[in-house]
Amino acid sequence: MDNEVKGKGVSRRDFLKGLGGGAIGSAVISTGLLDPNKAEAYPTESTGTSRGKSTINLKVNGKSYRLEVEHRDTLAEVLRDQLGFTGTKVGCNRGECGACTVIINGRSFYSCSQLAVWMEGKEILTIEGLEKGDKLDPIQEAFIENDGPQCGFCTSGQIMSAKALLLRNPGPNEAEVRNALSGNLCRCGNYNREVAAVLAVAGKGR
Amino acid sequence: MKSFANIDVKSVREAVTLLQKLHQEKKSAEIVSGGTELLQLMKDRVATPQYLINLKTIPGLNYIKEERSGFRIGALTTLTEIEEHKGVREKLLFLSQAAGEAASPQLRNAGTIGGNICQRPFCWYFRSANFPCLRKGGGICYAVAGDNRYHAILGGGPSYIVHPSDTAPALIALGARIKITGPAGEKTIPLEKFFVLPQVDYKRENILQPGEILTEVQIPHPKPGSKGFYHKVRERQAWDHAIVSVSTVVQSKGGICQDAHVVLGGVAPIPWRAAKAEAFLRGKKVDEGTARQVGEIALDGARPMKDNVYKIGMAKSLIQRALLASV
Incomplete structure (x- = not known):
């Protein structure tokens, strides 16, 4: 495993x-x-429980x-x-902070709220799932180069939101990047560097 | 979360039958689509259903169809899908914007239009299991003596929640109707009639009865000469509820208003339609003077509490701004 x-x-x-x-x-x-x-659909009433x-x-x-x-x-x-x-990561566990962001069928979701x-x-x-063998995804590299992580707790969520954006829009502008990351809170307040990291990848994609 | 059983249903009929059955057996059940809102209520033990009826497994309830009479949007369509839809962007004035400014990208990817309209309040007393408030079967609305900076200035009492939906006021301004499917079949009603003031029933936000499901939103094409305006004021520029929002559709000819819809969000327990103000505006030239008067009329009768007086001026000024941008 x-x-x-x-x-x-x-x-x-x-x-x-x-x-x-x-x-x-x-x-x-x-x-x-x-x-x-x-495997299961309706819990039978004979069990008398709703513990699905x-x-x-x-x-x-x-x-x-x-x-x-x-x-x-x-x-x-x-x-x-x-x-x-x-x-x-699980931060707030209530669909607010974005640390748990994963990509489902190409879109970003809070995995704590699914x-x-x-x-x-x-x-x-x-x-x-981003790295290919030993090679990090370009967005991961860009987060390292741009000092995207400070404490690092929100980083994987930020990266997954960024990746979801880049999958659909390889060359986003700054407003689009900020919008895409708006559901991910960073308590270190390192937003500008996170945005710079995404823009760095966006520039390369053009 | 407390334990429950999730039941995936394959059709609206199956969901309705199941909901009825569970209701008769006195089992608690909740309908779920995006899940983003209900799961938080369940984690907080504000909602503790024994059964979740998952509508997402129903095929064919996620669509945006443009027809001669207007748009039909299936209840399971996500806010992102509405935001990005080309026809909606081009023809429905501000609906794409309202959907796109709700919550955060992750929540818009999950949250559905049906769920957005059927949201429970985000009042912090309601959302906390520590406050047995009126809406949860307790004795008082804690907002009255508590911190009420985000609470209602219109239509409040005995509960002072504000309706949290961003899309509902926009849809009402656009003249939307909704289809409700239930044990007795289908009915279509104006969205405006869907919401319930606390003075009518303070334990519910809408008229849905057990076994009934909101299945479709229908939006007519805006009439020729119509212009729309939507603006949402929030404390942060992203990922926040509206403190006050305004949605207006003004149909005018030569600067004279022929018809107007003015709907406020964030100020009342329901999306708040300013009908008197709309009537005043009809037939008048839309200028700064009338726009100011419309704002005054719309907020006439507002009863703020100690922390939310600011909402009155905010709403008035938003209405002015909206009307001046609409001609």
């Missing part, structure tokens, strides 16, 4: 996880084998995972706690 997520090398996160042992959902490589329909649970197929960064979730589990919780994609059980059949992209 760690190989699925990280690629190679041992990160600080992997090291810590190794100490504690992480329970991780099983990865299913071939999506063709999976039933696109959800389902087995879902989650497609994250091009790989499919089959796992059991409670209906109340948010996408952010499942990404982090079940799959180990801890690059997705239920995992709604994600069947969707393509989810997290910060871990």
Whole structure:
């Protein structure tokens, strides 16, 4: 699983996880084998409970995972706690700060405000899915070059919002960049450098 | 969040039947589409449904159709889709702008037009489980004695929330109607008649009954000679609710107003249509003097509380600005 997520090398996160042992959902490589329909529909009344649970197929960064979730589990919780994609941060956990931003079917979303059980059949992209092998995505490079991160907590969310913009509009102007990042709060107040990073990539794309 | 069961439905009919059934069994259920708003209420334990009826799995409820009579927008259409739609941008004056200034990009990508219209209030007392306020079945509206800087100046009492939707006032100014599907079938009503003042029922914001779902928004083409104006004042330039918003559509000929719609957001528990002010404006030349008078008439009867007096001047000046930009 760690190989699925990280690629190679041992990160600080992997090291810590190794100490504690992480329970991780099983990865299913071939999506063709999976039933696109959800396993459960109506919770039966005989159970007398409304504690919904389902087995879902989650497609994250091009790989499919089959796992059991409670209906109340948010996408952010499942990404982090079940799959180990801890690059997705949870700040406010109420759809305000943007630290949990991921890309779903090409658009940016707060993963704290989506239920995992709604994600069947969707393509989810997290910060871990941006790098190609050893090579960082140009937007990640630009954040490093422009000192985009200060404390770094909002950075992956900022980058995912920027990436969602660049996917649809490779050459945005400053107003478009600011608008695209407006749902991501930075408590260090490093907005100008974050915007500069996105503009640097936008310039290269032209 | 407390546990619940999510139920994906495949058709509006299935959703209606299920909602009715759960209601009869005295089980609590909420309809969900974008989820951005309801999930926060659930995390805060303000809403604790046993069942979530997920409408997003209904095919064919996400569309923008341009027809001879106007636009029809399916309830599951996202705010981003409305903002970016070419026809909406070109023909519906300011609807794209109103949708595009709501919340943040992430929320507009998830949030639907149906959900935006059916939002619950963002009053901080209502949103906190620590305040058993009137709207949640408690005894008092905490805004009266509390911090009421964002609360209602018009139409308030006994609850003083403001309706949070940015699109609803814009849609009312455009003369929109909505389709409601329920156990008794379908009905189409003016959007304006959808909202409920607290003096009628302080526990609800709209007329939806158990089993009823808002399924479509219908917007007529603006009449020839119409000009629209939308402006939303907020504390930050992005990602904030309206303190006051104004939506106006003025149909004029040679500077004389033939018809006008003036709707305020952020000032009342419902999108606030200034009908008397509209009537005053009809047949008059739109200039600075009349624009000022329209503002005065629209805010006549405003009853501010200790922290929100500022909204009166703000609303008046926005109306003036809107009307002068409309001819």
